[in-house]
Amino acid sequence: MIQIRTFKAPNDPEACEKFIVGHRKLLEIFGISKITSNRQDWVEDNNTIVILVEDKDTRTVYGGARLQIATGEYMLPIEIALGKYDAKIFQMVKEDQINGGTCELCGLWNSREVAGMGIGSYILARVGAVVSTQLPVKSIFVLCAPITVRMGKRVGAVVESDLGNRGLFYYPKDDLIATAMRLRDIRDLSHADEAEQRKIISLREQPHQLHDERGPKGTFKVEYNLLIP
Incomplete structure (x- = not known):
């Protein structure tokens, strides 16, 4: 069975x-060797929450994502990635940090073993929105590949058209x-799809649930353990 759990990065080095x-x-499969969200300093950061997709019995990891809280100690990956193209990202993050707190959903990936199940394209974004309410934040930044823009919109994220070329960057x-x-x-969640609104609210109210999820490749069971220890 697939399990999705959350934890502070330093609490589970393995x-x-x-x-x-x-x-x-x-990333190597796609010929990408340098990407800011693949930096490894986050493993010692108590303000980084890991979302892990794994086999509950074998602990084989199938994917995941991170929520990195902006604290001033580390720049968010989106700041490092886009700052050299448009410095407005720094001010945007800073303003959100001051006005309620902010974080970034980053490092999102899934292995080929679970490709086509909707884990990377839908479920991880949903989980990011769920877990965020346990953190001292009001907003979430995310840098999306073309295939995951729809994912962001489903959970209520909007394109930041004031950045780059109406939100677009070569990166x-x-x-x-x-x-x-x-x-x-x-x-x-007024901008989120109605079905996603219901799922997000349900998981926020009850972070431990067993669900039959439906993806392009059919139905599969997922155990959500989304309360950050």
């Missing part, structure tokens, strides 16, 4: 290492496009 190795392997390579998005108020 799981973090599996996360890093799996993410790196996936992490000149032949790839990334879109800067933000869920401006994690408590306001």
Whole structure:
């Protein structure tokens, strides 16, 4: 059975290492060697929450993501990635940090073993929106590949058209496009799809649930353990 759990990065070094190795392997398949969210300083950061997708019995890691809280100690990956193209990202993050707190959903990936199940394209974004209400934040930034822009919109994020070319950047390579998005108020899901609103609210109210999830490749069971220890 697939389990999705959350923890502070320093509390499970072994799981973090599996996360890093799996993410790196996936990036190498696509010829991407340098990406800001693949930096490893987050493993010692108490303000980084890991979302891990794994086999509950074997502990094989199938994917995951991170919520990195902006504290001033570390720049968010989106700041490092986009700052050299548009310095407005720094002010945008700073303002959100002051006005309620902010974080970034980053390092999102899933292995080929679970490709086509909707884990990377839908479930991880949903979990990020769920877990965020346990953190001292009001907003979430996310830098999306073209295939995951729809994912961001489903949970209520909007394209930050004031950045770059109406939110678009050539990143992490000149032949790839990334879109800067933000869920401006994690408590306001009015821009999210109705089905996603219901799922997010349900998991926020009850972080431990067993669900039959339906993806492009059919139905599968997922155990959600989303209360941060």
